[in-house]
Amino acid sequence: MAISMASTTTHPIRIVLPFHLRTLGRIATSEITLPIAEPVTLRAVIDAIESAYPMLTGTIRDHGADKRRPMIRFYACNEDLSHDPLDTVLPERVLTAREPLYIIGAIAGG
Numbered sequence: 886m887a888i889s890m891a892s893t894t895t896h897p898i899r900i901v902l903p904f905h906l907r908t909l910g911r912i913a914t915s916e917i918t919l920p921i922a923e924p925v926t927l928r929a930v931i932d933a934i935e936s937a938y939p940m941l942t943g944t945i946r947d948h949g950a951d952k953r954r955p956m957i958r959f960y961a962c963n964e965d966l967s968h969d970p971l972d973t974v975l976p977e978r979v980l981t982a983r984e985p986l987y988i989i990g991a992i993a994g995g
Contacts (some may be wrong), residue, residue, distance in 0.1 A: 899985035928971035
């Protein structure tokens with residue numbers, strides 16, 4: 886009996902984090918690159934960030950609610966992805982590492 890091993894494709898996803906998350910995660914550079922298995926979605930990226938930097942768990946999405954925290958925004962390819970479902974596949978330019986996924990700390994006030 887032959888056993889087939891399915892290979893999983895990963896993509897090196899470039900992620901730009903805001904200063905306060907870099908400080909909390911003890912990340913020295915403004916951009917990190919993490920390997921993300923397909924399908925590459927916002928959820929998969931957040932999972933990878935929380936796995937690589939456990940101290941950031943709950944800072945990008947609410948614990949248990951599985952939704953973006955109110956003052957966090959997602960941008961890629963000049964598009965606001967903040968209100969897209971977390972299971973939406975990221976744009977091709979992000980998958981090929983030509984552009985980063987930006988995670989931005991929103992500012993409120995008037």
